[in-house]
Amino acid sequence: MSRYALLVSPSANRVYARSVSALTVAELAVLAETALAGRLGEARPENVAGVEYVTFDGDLDARGLAHVANVSTAFALFERTPDDAFRPVALERLDAFDDDLLSILKYAGKTNELFTKLLLNVTVLASGSAARMLTDRLRVLDPLCGRGTTLNQTLMYGWHASGIDVDSADFETYAAFLPRWLKDKRLKHTATTAKLRREGRTLGRRFDVELATSKQAWADGDTITVSTALTDTREASEVFKAASFDVVVTDAPYGVQHGSRSGGGLQRRPRELLAESLPGWVRLLRPGGAVGIALNVRTCPRDDALAMLTDAGLEPRDTTAYRGFEHRVDQAIQRDLVVAVNPV
Template structure:
């Protein structure tokens, strides 16, 4: 049994920085309950030489260490040998420079560390967890805003698709990504076209293909990303059934997102989820997972889990999934809810 100490990355947001060690405990608990299969011991926050670390014991496999390397807050990992710390190399999935995630600053942007955690927890809870380190998964954010989730999926080398009703957000992403790729001198293509299905125009689509290096591009191993300007309830009209490994999104906290189903702009978080989820579930592969960030003040956890269950999903509400609640500001107490399509993993049953 080896003892480890994980150094938590600092966060620019002071409130999130205060919550980060506790959220790391929750993220490690889900990792242990899913892909770790109990090989990670219970984690705790400890102070070493005046610096907070997250400590845990475990008999970890090479894959376990690879998953730990991708923990959202992992700045460095050490083996504890008495009073000494021995660095453990972190072999991350990251394919691109981290400014793909950090360079954009705008009001309402989701903290990129939180987005990474939400994506990690969702994929680890899905049937695709065993392929996450070696294959290109396909991720959908059906309320994608300006693309933080999409960019995190790209960082991992995964294909990404987004849908958003706000044309300005879609245009902002369509302007940002090609500019970033050109500045990085990365091989890519990018264009915008009409989004049509069955003779109907649903909106507009930005699409791009990119690669982290020339060798990948030459080998035809490009990563694909699309962003559609459309209503989230149109997801089953836009994408093929059973085509995504995971769906990861921020539910509306009360004002950010909406749907024009029925002609009127609908912003009620639970009502929007109830309308949209059946379509989301249709495009999710069997064993796929849905991970949603919610504001407990407007979408209480129990009510959100019930909406997920009503859509035919199996909510995961065991102890490892109950440690993600944290304050964002006076109006937002954020939480993470996860559900799977088909039988849930035994470790995740509520």
């Protein structure tokens, strides 16, 4: 086994920065339990010359190093030599586009981009698609997508992204942002907005984009799709085809941001919303697909969320590795994540 030191990304969010090493340790623990089982040792924070790294041992080939390179907080990786010198290791990331796709949109309540990437990574690693995440274009649904942070991280990986949100301002913001960004980057694409109709009734509106990473990819038909729907998330199974997604990844409402329409008003109570929406989300999962949900444990305790996932027919992943993600966001939000898998 070789010895490695991972330098984590600096975070503009000072609160998140205080948790970043512990979250990196937790993400590496899930990686060690899934795609790199038996090849990745226990990770731990370590201070070296006044700088904090996350260190671990590993028997890593090119594929293993590629998995580590895509850890949400990976900024730089070093192999430690026998005399404890640091030898830089190139990071082969999945990133298909410039990172301003993630950073340009700024607004109150936006989920930290590093945490969004972590949630996506952990959910995919728990799923049956873990072995394909470095090679294939996976299909990801965020059924509470807001202004598209998860959609944009999915695009960064070169994967197909779909979303649902009930807030018309968020829908319009994303439908304006993405085509403009693609034009600025001179990327081949088409973009359309239309009514969303099913069986003679109007559910809302939809926004569809087809794009490619290069002119040659466009000419070859190697395209990526983005599709968002302005409708209630409880209508998810009416919007998309059954068994069409590898993972469903979302932020449950923390009590202030997301919701669905109920009785003419906006429903923001997380437990009720999840209980009503999960059956529809699960119908959209392929066998072996996974659901990953970020939640505020002050308003939706972890065990309650796991029970709802079980009631929806999923198998929760609740080993020690998956219990290392709880962290403080602000005085009112103590965030955690839960993951469950659709049985094959």
